[in-house]
Amino acid sequence: MDALDILVKHDIKPSLQRLAVMEYMLTHFTHPTVDEIFSSLSPSIPTLSKTTIYNTLSLFEEQGVVLYLGIDKKNARFDGNTSHHAHFRCKNCNAIIDIFNQKPEDVVLEGHPELVIDDVQTYYTGYCKNCKK
Amino acid sequence: MDALDILVKHDIKPSLQRLAVMEYMLTHFTHPTVDEIFSSLSPSIPTLSKTTIYNTLSLFEEQGVVLYLGIDKKNARFDGNTSHHAHFRCKNCNAIIDIFNQKPEDVVLEGHPELVIDDVQTYYTGYCKNCKK
DNA sequence: AATAAAATTGTAATGATTACAAATGTAATT
DNA sequence: AATTACATTTGTAATCATTACAATTTTATT
Incomplete structure (x- = not known):
């Protein structure tokens, strides 16, 4: 199942930014921070804002497509593997x-x-x- | 086992402030935040600094007399029950x-x-x- | 008492996250 | 295709818990 399928199935409107973040989470099971995701996507989406990453991950978490990990004192981390x-x-x-x-x-x-x-x-x-x- | 015993047993020099924090943790199993501990102890120790609470809990955690809880996104919480x-x-x-x-x-x-x-x-x-x- | 070491304090800096309003993009309707 | 409404994105500024750090105070040692 690809990024688009997952978003649609969870009633998340698949914008360019959301697709990019979902795609990232499905190919990087490294428990990335907001900064890491932003730094990786920013070159290919030059107008991207860090706030959008926060908004998007927050939405994804509510809809259960990513997990929020509180394991790291410093930064929030996210996991695209929800099993x-x-x-x-x-x-x-x-x-x-x-x-x-x-x-x-x-x-x-x-x-x-x-x-x-x-x-x-x-x-x-x-x-x-x-x-x- | 009272606060003094626990500190001594864990090689923690029992200062007034450390004893007060330990005593608090042994009587309040409410998973308190730094602020809550500070607010509670501040009246009886007027010179108390919040930094001391941070230092003390950090030391306590290293020595295993309190647990750090990362369950709350907003604030660190601590537990005097280490079982x-x-x-x-x-x-x-x-x-x-x-x-x-x-x-x-x-x-x-x-x-x-x-x-x-x-x-x-x-x-x-x-x-x-x-x-x- | 004098000195050294440890602990405490207060202030300032850090830095992740959130709030918010403006701008942009998308969909719906006429 | 113009218009309106609505959703999303963006950038900046504010928030606020935590940390850094230097000065002060306390405690231990000679």
Whole structure:
């Protein structure tokens, strides 16, 4: 499924800018920051504004086509892979690594039937291969 | 175990300010922000500086006596309960609720023997009892 | 007491994010 | 095709949590 299909399916009007951001997220599973996305797209869309990236990602997140990651203290990060997986962040080099081999957490929490769960994020922190001593 | 014991045990020199912050964290399991801690302690320690709260919580986190929570986009939050549990945040009222009935995630991740895991945080998001329709 | 080291404080800088109004683009209607 | 309404984008300015840093105060050491 390409960028256009995803936007249309989620009732997002596919403007040039939105298509470019969606396309970027589908080809860069690097958990990019707003700045990284902007820097990458800016040359090919010279009029692009950083505010548009913020607006677009905010819209995408509301519609569930990207995930917001709060794993990094400094910047918001986004993930175009919305399937269930966790994330690991290296304390030293700040690399963010996907963790796929995880059992899904319960979407209905035992002992908390009163809560409506929309999303679960699991963040591991430690040292990656290169940074551990 | 009281505030003094915890600080001494973790090689943290127990100054007046540090004791006050530790004491606060042991009596307020509300996942407070820096501002909330500062506002609460400021009247009884008139010279207190917000920078000291930042410094102190940063030190506490390094020494493992409090947990940093990245569950709230706006502010850092801290938890004086360092035992294993997850957190839920209501999208509407922003309340943060402890989730205790969770099985611990694997500290050694299957499929990722190269990673050294120091910490795991699980964040649920959704609507609390009062805010669900 | 004098000196050194550590902790605290206040102010200023940083920098990501948001607010907002103007400009542009798109769709609908006559 | 002109007109109107509406949605999107853009640029600038404001916000505000956090950090940097130097000065001051406190605590420990000789």
